[in-house]
Amino acid sequence: MNLVSFHEVVKKYDTSIIVNHLTFYIGEGEIFGLLGPNGAGKSTTISMLSGLLSPSAGDITVDGFSIRKQPLEVKRRIGLVPQELAIYETLTARENVTFFAKLYGLRGKLLRDRVEEALQFVGLLERAKDMPSTFSGGMKRRLNIACAIMHRPRLIIMDEPTVGIDPQSRNHILESVRELNRLGSTVIYTSHYMEEVDAICSRIGILDQGKLIACGTKEELKRQTGQEEKLIFDIDGRYDAALLEMKEHPGVKLVEERDNGHCLEVTVKESSSILQDLLFITQKHGITLRKLSRIEPNLESLFLQMTGRSLRDE
Structure with a gap:
């Protein structure tokens, strides 16, 4: 069963076409690697899927809901871990996760339980009362993940989640991705570290100049290139x-x-x-x-x- 489908998606600014008739699917339960050199249209594709940008043409569906017609239903099903940290330095770790949980409508005991669960999952429960300003880069990245998963999204988008962190934190995040997938979330993973995508992704899509030039397992990509x-x-x-x-x-x-x-x-x-x-x-x-x-x-x-x-x- 497909959880995400892109149908002839186009994004253009004036006469510049950034994403060019993009059509592909992501199956439920996959860890899908989305790769592309700089300027390939990867960030624009992620922004359209997460509802930050509107497609110029075509449509994207998540769990059967259209990003053009039912954007709120799509957003309820998505957890986004952006490339740039999306946390508040003046709030504690717990307050950060609570803030985002409330945006998803969580209240009362359910809110408290989910916040604790998310902090526990990323290994920050003991630092829940601390300010992010006292955290290392890797810990901030993990807090970013907690803010994205506390509502148990069906789809988690991880956009360069390991940029600029130490190897130990990177390994912790990669293992977290695998565990989230085991717990039932479909994951879209982008990275400039090819070895990460190679290690955790079940299928890979490659974008170049706004077009999907290849999509499949590593074995399928190898056959396509004749290597x-x-x-x-x-x-x-x-x-x-x-x-x-x-x-x-x-x-x-x-x-x-x-x-x-x-x-x-x-x-x-x-x-x-x-x-x-x-x-x-x-x-x-x-x-x-x-x-x-x-x-x-x-x-x-x-x-x-x-x-x-x-x-x-x-």
Whole structure:
């Protein structure tokens, strides 16, 4: 079931088209990574989904509700963790979360329980009476998350939630994303740290110049770009006959000798379909296989091939 759907969404200013007929979906229960180089239209897309900007054309639905026709229903279902901190330095941690909880209509015991629950979840309950001015950057980011989740939204949008924080806080936030997803929230996650998206996202969409140029799992993106894998056979024994037979296999692109003949590096389009064949060849020719390694294309290389730019390019 799809929780979020973009239908031919356009955003333009005068004659400049920032988002160009964007159509895609996000399934319920996904952690969906939204990537794009600077100026790709990512922030504008997030702003339209969260109701901060209105589409020039098209529509976005969340849980069946239209952002154009039923914006309040959409906003009730969303928790937004913006890139820029959205907390009040003159309020305590508890007062910050309480303020945002009241905006969502929470009152009485339910409000108090949800505030405590959110602070507990991000590990700040013991600092509930403290001012954010006494917090580290990572703690402020975690408070930002508490303010976005206390109403238990069906969709959580995390826009660069780990910018400028220490590794320990980053790991805490990534684990929080996984836990929120396990508890039932769908998550949209944007980041300039490719390794984060690679680690936690089940599906990925790549924007460039306002268009969605690719969308799918990492495996699906790899097939779309035609990127190849490498299998490294660490071997003992004579391999001349095996080398020739591997080269003749239709699924093998290239076979190269490495480490003075102690390794064979086999370039293939998709290892899962031919690995058993290659293992059979080594056994057939009496080669002792000490170790087998698989090198996949990483998300950075996929992104670079699709956009021609690094994610962090200005």
